[in-house]
Amino acid sequence: MAPSIEIENLVKVFDGRVAALDSLSLQVEEGEKVALIGPSGAGKTTLFRLLNCILTPTRGTLRLQGCDVTRLSEKSLRELRARIGTIYQQHNLVPQLRVAHNVLAGKLGRLSTARALWNFWDPRPDGDVVRALTQVGIAGKYWERTAALSGGQQQRVAVARALVQNPDILLADEPVSSVDPALAQEIVSLLADLAQEGGKTLVVSLHSVELALAHFPRIVGLRGGKLYFDLPPDQITAELLSGLFTRCEAERGVPERVLRGAVSPVFPLDSPYDKA
Ligand SMILES: Nc1ncnc2c1ncn2[C@@H]1O[C@H](COP(=O)(O)OP(=O)(O)O)[C@@H](O)[C@H]1O
Ligand SMILES: [Mg+2]
Structure with missing residues (x-):
């Protein structure tokens, strides 16, 4: 069976300038539950808007339930959208x-x-x-x-x-960032239970790392539009989290010409995946 979400070298550039997502690759199997964490401006909302087909990729591949979103007719895209449920902040x-x-x-x-x-x-x-x-x-x-x-x-x-x-895929972009901690806990566990019972793929972005680690078997860290880590919660160290959330202005909005390799970024983007 095709993976629920297949992302290969996905790039999303706004206004020909701001690279909100930069060569992101990620695969999510059907029924998997993934928490997305990362600092403000990391590209989380952009990723959600690509996943629910509100935005189209600038470059790269995005396949949902086996369908390449850039190759679908309006009608097929509408049908695909109906298979994706979104819960907004x-x-x-x-x-x-x-x-x-x-x-x-x-x-x-x-x-x-x-x-x-x-x-x-x-x-x-x-x-x-x-x-x-x-x-x-x-x-x-x-x-x-x-x-x-x-x-x-x-x-x-x-x-x-x-x-x-x-829906086959449930998406929730910071669904509990404006509620108190007890309620946040309740809603996140409800989402995880519902996805589990229905065999649905669930991707949730969470402000609270604690909630992410407590309820999800897979944690994806996003920083500067890139994958910073993709690990089970028991492998996420304090160092990784501090690296993920350390503020670095140079990473916000890497110009498109930098992405094309014409100019090197002033500060290297220090994702561990860059070094692999
Ligand atoms: N519609 C847009 N037009 C221009 N820039 C945008 C737009 N949406 C997001 N961005 C920029 O893309 C980057 C990632 O934003 P976003 O996806 O909202 O991150 P997050 O949800 O992780 O805070 C930021 O630099 C943001 O300013
Ligand atoms: Mg956001």
């Missing part, structure tokens, strides 16, 4: 809507416009939404106004919205 819920309708929004990519509209007006509970809300433990909140829910329950609604489309 600011969970992007509409507070005025009922919980059911926020979750239903996750299904829209898979439905015709007429069917989608009908689902919004249909007073009967939608089976998929009930199932997703049950999975995240808030089935009783189906008809509640989303704004009336606690922060933690709203986070669960956001997870249910991603689950309702029954």
